[in-house]
Amino acid sequence: MIRLLRFSAFNLALGYIALSIAVLTLFATPLGMAWREGIDEARSAYLQQDVQRLTDIFGRQGVQGLIAAVDRYLDMPFVPERTILFADAALSRIAGNLAAWPSELPASPGTHELSIDRGGSLMQVVVIHAILPGGNHLLLGREISRFRKLEILFRYGFAGAAVAILLLGWLGGTLIRHVLLSEVQGVSQTASAIVEGDLSRRLPTNGGRDELDMLAQTVNRMLDQIEQLVHGVRNVSNAIAHDLRTPLAELRSRLEELSVTRPSPGETFAEIETAVADVDRVIGIFNALLRLAEIDTGARRSGFVQVDAAKIASEAAEFYQPVAELKWVTLTFASSGDLTAAGDPLLLAQAIGNLIDNALKYAQERGTIAVQAIRRPDGAIEVSVSDDGPGIPDDEKPKVTTRFYRGDASRGTPGVGLGLSLVAAVAKLHGGVLELTDNHPGLRATLLMFPANIRT
Amino acid sequence: MKILCVEDNERVARFVKKGLVEAGHTVDHADNGRDGMFLAASEPYDVIIMDRMLPGNIDGLGIIEAVRKAGNKTPILILSALSDVDDRIRGLKSGGDDYLVKPFAFGELLARLDALVRRSQESTAETTLVVDDLSLNLVTRKVTRAGQTVVLQPREFKLLEYLMRHANQVVTRTMLLENVWDYHFDPRTNVIDVHVSKLRQKIDAGSERPLLRTIRNAGYMLTADD
Numbered sequence: 001m002i003r004l005l006r007f008s009a010f011n012l013a014l015g016y017i018a019l020s021i022a023v024l025t026l027f028a029t030p031l032g033m034a035w036r037e038g039i040d041e042a043r044s045a046y047l048q049q050d051v052q053r054l055t056d057i058f059g060r061q062g063v064q065g066l067i068a069a070v071d072r073y074l075d076m077p078f079v080p081e082r083t084i085l086f087a088d089a090a091l092s093r094i095a096g097n098l099a100a101w102p103s104e105l106p107a108s109p110g111t112h113e114l115s116i117d118r119g120g121s122l123m124q125v126v127v128i129h130a131i132l133p134g135g136n137h138l139l140l141g142r143e144i145s146r147f148r149k150l151e152i153l154f155r156y157g158f159a160g161a162a163v164a165i166l167l168l169g170w171l172g173g174t175l176i177r178h179v180l181l182s183e184v185q186g187v188s189q190t191a192s193a194i195v196e197g198d199l200s201r202r203l204p205t206n207g208g209r210d211e212l213d214m215l216a217q218t219v220n221r222m223l224d225q226i227e228q229l230v231h232g233v234r235n236v237s238n239a240i241a242h243d244l245r246t247p248l249a250e251l252r253s254r255l256e257e258l259s260v261t262r263p264s265p266g267e268t269f270a271e272i273e274t275a276v277a278d279v280d281r282v283i284g285i286f287n288a289l290l291r292l293a294e295i296d297t298g299a300r301r302s303g304f305v306q307v308d309a310a311k312i313a314s315e316a317a318e319f320y321q322p323v324a325e326l327k328w329v330t331l332t333f334a335s336s337g338d339l340t341a342a343g344d345p346l347l348l349a350q351a352i353g354n355l356i357d358n359a360l361k362y363a364q365e366r367g368t369i370a371v372q373a374i375r376r377p378d379g380a381i382e383v384s385v386s387d388d389g390p391g392i393p394d395d396e397k398p399k400v401t402t403r404f405y406r407g408d409a410s411r412g413t414p415g416v417g418l419g420l421s422l423v424a425a426v427a428k429l430h431g432g433v434l435e436l437t438d439n440h441p442g443l444r445a446t447l448l449m450f451p452a453n454i455r456t
Numbered sequence: 457m458k459i460l461c462v463e464d465n466e467r468v469a470r471f472v473k474k475g476l477v478e479a480g481h482t483v484d485h486a487d488n489g490r491d492g493m494f495l496a497a498s499e500p501y502d503v504i505i506m507d508r509m510l511p512g513n514i515d516g517l518g519i520i521e522a523v524r525k526a527g528n529k530t531p532i533l534i535l536s537a538l539s540d541v542d543d544r545i546r547g548l549k550s551g552g553d554d555y556l557v558k559p560f561a562f563g564e565l566l567a568r569l570d571a572l573v574r575r576s577q578e579s580t581a582e583t584t585l586v587v588d589d590l591s592l593n594l595v596t597r598k599v600t601r602a603g604q605t606v607v608l609q610p611r612e613f614k615l616l617e618y619l620m621r622h623a624n625q626v627v628t629r630t631m632l633l634e635n636v637w638d639y640h641f642d643p644r645t646n647v648i649d650v651h652v653s654k655l656r657q658k659i660d661a662g663s664e665r666p667l668l669r670t671i672r673n674a675g676y677m678l679t680a681d682d
Binding site for chain 2 (some may be wrong): 303
């Protein structure tokens, strides 16, 4: 029972039972009371009338008249359930069907309920005790057990209904619990499998629109996101292990060599400076990773304000302009329409800057880079950076936004392979994506912001 | 300058203190929040270096808020291992004047301290900045070198204005990036150097005495001294 109480289905059923019984009681109690009150009143009213009639006879015809009236009264057909006793001032019997004045009856006149012994059988009666003029006593009673049967029937009916509700509630609770339990067991089995590391498991759904199915669908979407994040973390850990180990290994061997060979102070200081540069490189990777993590958690949405994407893009283009000039690359900027939307100005500037920086790395000598900001008909804001460099082969395109991925073409150029991942993460934060397409020749990188997709 | 350094990491504190003393400054050091709070409230300092996370029941931001509430306007530089943009904003909102993320280069710290102290002493009513024979008018936005007008792009003007406001001080690349472009990320290429060399061509071209110097391993300095 205690165990059953812990199930929500049973609590529900118990609550339902309690409510039903309360309603039944509320319905039956006034009914029973009214019924009983009605019968009692009618009964005492009849008795009262009889008492009045006999008192009148006593007034007109005296003791003898009343004795005769009592005898006539006793001859009537309903007498078995009636009690009548006429007694003198000392409560000694004068006439009636009682052998003696009932000792437990209070001396005062009025209506009383008591059980009396009449002819050897005990009966429950309601009596009216009246004191007649001259000090004589009259007791008139009526058996009440006649209605007892009906009352008992009523009580049994009530109890029966309560038991039926109880049983039905119990049955319902068991059924609901059974159904819920089988559903919940599916969920908990899947959850256990996931806890044990099988992230590919999903809750069973039947495509229905009931509450449990909708919950299962939501949980499945959550699991998709978690799986993606976990895979991301795994990939990143592998990549960190690989990419941080290289500069750290270099740094370590440099320092170890110093401590072993102990070269001249001048050489030592030169080596230390290189070591500091190595450390700075590691710190740079860490900072980039931390920034990515910060964006991925979505926490940066708190920094969202109304931004003008055109202004940010044109400032970024202007920022890189002198570098382009050094390489004899033509860097152009064009925008059209109103490009304001909610966004993070710092991150957008960094993302667009990364795209331009990438384009500058790969653009041909005397080539061109075009930065363009427009609003698409579907409401998305599109900032694209197109270059005329070697581009990215189609099979490498999905990989370049992976953290630490460096394509063949990028070997020998500075960078740690986090630039495009950051752009992709920033685009995602703004409800969009990073699209890489062919510019024939070259690469066209498009940062899409979709303000309508952002749920805050 | 008299500098208070509140920093619980012994190694970092020693490194900072040694460098600052060598640069000719007086340094008081507190290694917990309570002592730091006491010193900041009772002694006059030119600038305070405040670590964010400190032992002693009160963190760096708490001290800064308390100090500012008491009406103390000493410039404060926050040192922190927390690099999130939000952390930075929170730090500056609490009343800090600059935010430097650990690990940092000592040159960066020194340059920023100088800039903070300069800023707090600077009179805002100035309309013309002058370094040697280079002058920049903030109202007419006219720049002249030895009487010759120098034509600058708006961003170049801003860059020169920042360098002139911090004349005779080392200004790091990060400081330029943050204050001239308002960018708070590493642009990964030498963009700043290219901007500075373009500016240098305009103001120092053909001059006997170049004013805009490159300081090795640190940044730049605009100065007439040799």
